[in-house]
Each structure stands twice: as C-alpha cells, then as structure tokens.
Amino acid sequence: MSATLLEVRNLQTHFVSELGRVRAVDGASFRLESGQTLGIVGESGCGKSIMSRSILRIVPHPGEIVGGKILYQRDGESIDLAALDPKSAEIRAIRGAEIAMVFQEPMTSLSPVHTIGDQISEAIRLHQLFSKAAARERTIEVLSLVGMPRPEGIIDRYPHELSGGMRQRAMIAMALSCEPRLLIADEPTTALDVTTQAQILALLRRLQGELGMAIMFITHDLGVIAQMTDHVIVMYMGRIVESADVDSLFYQPQHPYTGALLHSIPRLGSSQPGGKLNVIRGSIPDPYAVPGGCPFHNRCRFNDGDRCQSETPIMREVRPGQFASCHYAGEVDLEGIALAEATP
Amino acid sequence: MTAYVIRRFLQMIVIMLIVSIVAFIVIQLPPGDFVDAYVTTISGGETFTQETIDALRAQFGLDEPFLIQYVKWISNVLRGNYGVSFQHQRTVADLLGERLPLTLAITLPTAVLVYLIAIPIGIYSALNQYSLLDYLFSFVGFIGLAIPNFLFAIILLYIGSQYFDANVAGLFSPEYELAPWSFGKFLDLLSNLWIPVIVVGTAGTAGTIRVMRGMMLDEMRQPYVETARAKGLSEARLIFKYPVRVAISPVLSTIGFVLPALISGTAIVAIVLNLPTTGPLLLNALLAQDMLLAGSMILFLSLLTVIGTFVSDLLLIWADPRIQFE
Ligand SMILES: Nc1ncnc2c1ncn2[C@@H]1O[C@H](COP(=O)(O)OP(=O)(O)O)[C@@H](O)[C@H]1O
Numbered sequence: 001m002s003a004t005l006l007e008v009r010n011l012q013t014h015f016v017s018e019l020g021r022v023r024a025v026d027g028a029s030f031r032l033e034s035g036q037t038l039g040i041v042g043e044s045g046c047g048k049s050i051m052s053r054s055i056l057r058i059v060p061h062p063g064e065i066v067g068g069k070i071l072y073q074r075d076g077e078s079i080d081l082a083a084l085d086p087k088s089a090e091i092r093a094i095r096g097a098e099i100a101m102v103f104q105e106p107m108t109s110l111s112p113v114h115t116i117g118d119q120i121s122e123a124i125r126l127h128q129l130f131s132k133a134a135a136r137e138r139t140i141e142v143l144s145l146v147g148m149p150r151p152e153g154i155i156d157r158y159p160h161e162l163s164g165g166m167r168q169r170a171m172i173a174m175a176l177s178c179e180p181r182l183l184i185a186d187e188p189t190t191a192l193d194v195t196t197q198a199q200i201l202a203l204l205r206r207l208q209g210e211l212g213m214a215i216m217f218i219t220h221d222l223g224v225i226a227q228m229t230d231h232v233i234v235m236y237m238g239r240i241v242e243s244a245d246v247d248s249l250f251y252q253p254q255h256p257y258t259g260a261l262l263h264s265i266p267r268l269g270s271s272q273p274g275g276k277l278n279v280i281r282g283s284i285p286d287p288y289a290v291p292g293g294c295p296f297h298n299r300c301r302f303n304d305g306d307r308c309q310s311e312t313p314i315m316r317e318v319r320p321g322q323f324a325s326c327h328y329a330g331e332v333d334l335e336g337i338a339l340a341e342a343t344p
Numbered sequence: 345m346t347a348y349v350i351r352r353f354l355q356m357i358v359i360m361l362i363v364s365i366v367a368f369i370v371i372q373l374p375p376g377d378f379v380d381a382y383v384t385t386i387s388g389g390e391t392f393t394q395e396t397i398d399a400l401r402a403q404f405g406l407d408e409p410f411l412i413q414y415v416k417w418i419s420n421v422l423r424g425n426y427g428v429s430f431q432h433q434r435t436v437a438d439l440l441g442e443r444l445p446l447t448l449a450i451t452l453p454t455a456v457l458v459y460l461i462a463i464p465i466g467i468y469s470a471l472n473q474y475s476l477l478d479y480l481f482s483f484v485g486f487i488g489l490a491i492p493n494f495l496f497a498i499i500l501l502y503i504g505s506q507y508f509d510a511n512v513a514g515l516f517s518p519e520y521e522l523a524p525w526s527f528g529k530f531l532d533l534l535s536n537l538w539i540p541v542i543v544v545g546t547a548g549t550a551g552t553i554r555v556m557r558g559m560m561l562d563e564m565r566q567p568y569v570e571t572a573r574a575k576g577l578s579e580a581r582l583i584f585k586y587p588v589r590v591a592i593s594p595v596l597s598t599i600g601f602v603l604p605a606l607i608s609g610t611a612i613v614a615i616v617l618n619l620p621t622t623g624p625l626l627l628n629a630l631l632a633q634d635m636l637l638a639g640s641m642i643l644f645l646s647l648l649t650v651i652g653t654f655v656s657d658l659l660l661i662w663a664d665p666r667i668q669f670e
C-alpha cells in the first residue's frame with residue numbers, strides 16, 4: 001500500500017469542567033494512507049468532530065488532548081501534532097495548507113460580512129506568496145474547480161446571497177485553495193437537502209480523483225460511507241470499535257454496534273409498509289457517568305452479563321485487515337447487508 | 345444607494361415637520377402661557393392690571409390662534425430667525441450660541457471616550473471571560489450603570505472639593521468665569537472638564553462594555569470563527585477580522601443617537617454641577633413656557649436625533665452587507 005500520511009495513536013481528548021470529565025475521544029488509534037478516503041462513522045455525540053478537531057488542534061475550550069500521539073508524516077519526517085502548542089506557528093502553517101477542513105454548516109461557517117472571495121483568497125495569501133491579483137485569479141480558479149457557476153461574479157458575493165449548496169461549494173473551494181494533502185470533511189452534506197447532498201458527494205468524489213488528496217470523511221450516515229470511502233472506522237463513545245475496508249464492514253460486520261448501525265439504515269424493500277425501523281435499542285450512556293466494561297454493553301443484545309460489563313475489550317484482528325473491539329467478535333453471528341442496499 | 349439617501353432625506357424633512365408641530369403643541373399643553381407664568385412666578389409678586397397683561401400677550405403674539413402662531417414661528421425658523429426668548433429678553437440664537445459650544449465641549453469628548461474605552465474593554469472581557477479583570481470591569485460597570493448620574497456628580501463634587509481642592513462646580517474657575525476667551529481660559533476649561541465627562545460618560549461606557557462583551561461572546565461561538573482558525577490564521581488576526589467586525593457593527597451604529605442622548609441627558613448633571621450647558625436652559629424654558637426658546641431647542645435636538653439615526657443606518661449598511669436598502 002501507499003505511504004502513511006497520518007497515524008493517530010491512543011488519542012485522548014477530554015473536556016473537564018465542574019460537571020465532571022467527558023472523554024470525548026477516549027483512546028482512538030488509526031492510520032490514514034495518503035490518497036485514501038477514510039470514513040468515520042458513528043451516532044452523533046460519539047466524538048467524530050472532536051477527534052477531527054484534535055488533529056488540527058482546534059478543540060474548543062475546555063477540551064484538551066490529554067494523551068496520545070498524532071503523527072503527521074511529511075518529507076520523511078514525522079511530526080507529532082498532539083505535542084505542538086495549538087497557537088504555534090508550526091501548527092498554523094499546517095492548518096489550511098496541508099490539512100484543511102470542510103464544516104457541517106455552510107451558512108454559519110462562513111463569515112456573513114465578508115465576501116466569498118475575501119475569505120478564500122485570505123487562505124491563499126496566508127500560506128503562499130501570492131499578490132492580491134494572483135490570489136484573486138487563483139480564487140476564481142478554485143471556484144470553477146468546485147463547479148461554481150460564474151465564479152467571476154460569485155467571488156464578490158456574500159454568503160447570504162448564495163444557496164446552501166453553493167455555500168458548501170465555496171467552503172470546499174476554500175479548503176482546496178492551498179492544495180492540502182488531507183481534507184477533513186465533517187458531515188459536509190448533513191445540512192443540505194437530498195439533491196444538493198448528492199451533488200456535493202459527486203463533487204468530492206470527482207475532486208478526490210482529480211487531486212488525489214487523502215480525505216477523512218466524517219458522517220453519521222452509513223449510506224454516505226458506502227458511496228464515498230475505501231476504509232471505515234466505527235466510533236462509539238470516543239472509541240474506535242471497528243475498523244475495516246468498506247466491503248468487509250458492510251458484508252461481515254464484526255462488532256455488534258456496527259451490525260446494529262447497519263440494520264438501522266432505512267432500506268428500500270427490506271421493511272414492510274408500516275414496519276418500524278430497526279433503531280438501536282437503548283440510548284448512549286451519560287457521558288459524565290460512563291459504565292465500566294465494554295462501552296456498548298448496555299445496548300448490546302449479546303451482553304453476557306459478566307465479562308462485557310467488567311472487562312474493557314481490546315481491539316483485535318478478527319479477519320485479515322478487519323479489527324473489532326468485542327470479546328465475542330468472530331463468535332457472535334452478525335448479519336451484514338449488501339453495499340448496494342445502503343446506497344440510495 | 346443614491347435613491348435610498350434621497351428617500352431618507354425626504355423622510356427626514358417630513359419627520360422634522362411633524363416634530364415641529366408636536367413640539368409646539370406639547371410646549372403649549374400646560375395650562376396658561378408665558379404671560380401667566382411670568383405674572384405668577386418670574387415677576388416676583390408685582391401686580392399687573394388686565395391691560396398690562398393683554399399688552400404683554402399682544403407683544404409676544406400669544407393672543408393669536410394656535411395655527412397662526414405656529415405658522416409664524418416655523419416660517420421664521422426656516423428663514424433662520426429663531427426669535428427672542430421671552431424669559432431672557434435675548435435672541436434665541438444668542439443664547440444657544442453661548443451654550444451649545446460648551447455643551448459640545450462636554451459631549452463630544454465624552455462620546456469619543458465612551459467608545460475608545462468601552463470597545464477594547466468589552467473585547468478584552470469577552471476574550472478573558474471570568475478572569476480577574478473581567479470581574480473587575482463587570483463590577484465597576486454595574487456600579488457605573490446603577491448609580492444615578494446626579495448622585496455620581498454629587499459624590500465627585502464632594503471628593504473633588506474635599507480632597508483635591510478642585511473647583512468642581514461650573515466649567516471655569518472663578519477668575520476665568522467672566523473673562524474673555526484666551527489660552528489660559530481654554531486650559532482652565534480642560535482642567536475642569538473631566539468631572540462632567542466622567543459623570544456623563546460612565547453610564548454610557550458601562551452600558552457599551554456590556555453590549556460589546558455580550559456581542560463578542562456570542563460571535564466567538566460562531567462556526568465561522570472555527571473556520572478562520574482551521575485556515576491557519578493567528579488568533580489575534582482572526583479575532584479582529586471576524587468576530588470583532590461582526591460584533592462591533594451594532595455598537596458602532598449607536599453613535600448616531602449617542603449625541604442627542606448625551607446633550608439632553610446631561611440636564612440633571614449640569615444643574616448639579618452648575619454647568620452653563622443647554623440642558624438647564626431647556627428645562628427652564630419649558631418651565632416658564634418660553635415658547636420660542638424651548639421650541640427651537642427641541643427642534644434642534646430632534647434634528648440631531650434624526651440625522652444621528654440616519655448616520656447610524658448608513659454605518660450599519662456599511663458594516664453589515666446582509667442589511668438591504670429598502
Ligand atoms: N464544549 C464541550 N464541553 C463538554 N463536552 C463536550 C463539548 N463539546 C463536545 N463535548 C462532548 O464531546 C462528545 C463528542 O462530541 P462530538 O465530537 O461533537 O460528536 P460528533 O461529532 O460525533 O457528533 C460529546 O459527547 C459531547 O458531550
């Protein structure tokens with residue numbers, strides 16, 4: 001396989017307040033190859049956004065990385081992003097230039113009082129030696145790259161003058177303007193309507209083919225994962241519970257949580273009219289009072305009432321290239337679904 | 345834009361016309377007129393025959409119907425002739441010419457100081473929420489908001505005269521009070537200006553700090569700040585370019601009405617501190633039903649307010665592209 005771009009080792013990002021400690025990311029480890037599209041999936045609140053912000057070192061206060069390493073590979077050397085000062089020039093030179101991010105809310109993620117062009121060319125001039133005029137040209141270039149109609153006109157527009165889909169295109173253009181090696185897309189289509197969502201996903205697929213950067217694609221929607229990614233990690237309560245290539249994950253899930261997630265996707269034909277969706281039973285435990293043992297035990301139908309509640313399972317290779325953290329992975333019988341069923 | 349400015353301008357003329365009528369009516373609302381007020385209070389117990397009273401009425405034009413009085417007055421005002429104050433027996437232009445510059449000498453520096461002090465403190469407090477200085481500014485700010493201006497003026501008067509031997513009442517030291525303008529008198533004015541500026545400006549500063557701090561706290565939580573951070577901007581640069589820019593526009597837009605508010609709001613302070621400003625003049629004119637003086641001053645304040653609002657709106661349009669001309 002190709003070279004490793006990013007390796008996260010036992011990352012722990014916690015929020016400590018008078019209310020207690022929230023382990024938003026609680027010992028996550030994974031590896032991202034350059035040019036790869038890695039999907040990160042999990043119910044909302046499982047720590048996907050905080051993990052991605054940990055990589056860029058923009059975790060909001062009072063969140064803090066309390067342990068682990070984020071090894072970013074560049075020119076044969078390895079930089080531990082977790083060890084950098086979040087205000088340092090070193091991490092700021094990586095943000096936006098080498099690792100860029102697209103956010104969930106295209107409306108509020110752009111400044112309402114600055115033009116699209118102002119916000120994009122700012123990134124260009126921050127990281128590259130561009131004159132004002134050259135930056136403007138480059139901005140028009142990236143705007144047309146993301147399929148923006150009439151980029152010469154749009155560049156002087158304000159976000160409120162554009163539709164949601166166009167704003168998200170502008171966000172993507174901004175993220176791509178410095179040709180990053182890694183693009184983190186945090187639920188980039190969640191706030192959009194279905195048609196626009198499909199257009200943006202198609203755009204990201206095309207851009208990945210053309211530019212070849214690695215993409216970390218975060219979503220709570222397995223349908224989007226099926227369309228977009230090569231490799232998937234499944235998160236639950238700040239931990240990675242399963243890691244596999246997308247086909248294995250869908251056909252032969254190894255963690256009961258993955259299995260439950262797969263069967264909660266609304267699918268055509270599978271449910272009889274009036275039949276209810278297979279939502280995962282129970283609910284996520286209070287983040288301030290996490291029970292011991294396997295974090296999923298209170299919702300798991302394979303809970304043995306003993307080991308599952310007392311011993312935290314460790315990640316192990318269940319099948320070649322497929323890892324899961326469940327005491328009974330490989331023993332319990334989990335039913336997969338066809339990949340095609342997940343993609344509408 | 346041009347069309348908007350022209351339309352607003354026409355609106356302003358109409359508003360001023362309405363204001364002038366309302367002002368004229370309101371001034372006349374209390375029972376009696378200037379002659380009654382004069383006869384009962386100002387003249388000091390002298391008795392008047394009915395003929396004298398009628399003659400006085402005729403002299404001031406008070407025997408004419410309301411509409412005629414108004415038309416006469418407004419057409420004079422439009423020609424720049426503000427008439428004579430009944431009370432002072434001097435032209436209104438003269439009286440205002442004497443007091444307006446001093447009023448502006450207090451209010452303009454106050455307005456500038458309010459923003460210069462309040463905006464940076466508001467930003468600092470928001471960025472360092474719950475820090476020691478934030479608590480300190482909040483505490484001082486609440487006191488500044490809570491203490492009535494006249495009480496604050498009295499306290500400063502007391503402290504100033506008791507501990508600093510300062511001349512705290514009036515804008516000038518006795519030796520310059522009646523002297524013609526000179527550099528010495530100017531310096532004397534500056535040395536006496538600080539008390540009214542502090543008294544008049546404190547509440548405004550405290551209020552503006554709260555508004556700026558609240559706006560900044562809201563804006564710092566907005567996702568576009570995270571976007572700017574993810575771009576690689578330094579914290580100082582992104583804060584001033586994004587959240588400050590968004591938070592400051594509603595604050596800046598109050599500049600327009602600060603001026604009239606300060607000018608009319610200083611009356612009580614001016615009375616306590618014995619300042620020769622327009623506030624006490626207006627109050628006395630209203631009490632004495634000195635129509636021409638009161639009318640002109642109200643017109644002037646309204647004009648300031650109307651122009652101020654217009655300036656505010658222009659500032660807001662400039663600061664926030666989401667606001668459309670309508
Ligand atoms: N400012 C904060 N203070 C305390 N806890 C937080 C804060 N922000 C996020 N969290 C916690 O971090 C966890 C993960 O959040 P997040 O990464 O946003 O989830 P996701 O993106 O997967 O929906 C959540 O359970 C939440 O409780």
Ligand SMILES: [Mg+2]
Binds near residue numbers: 045050186
């Ligand atoms: Mg999220």
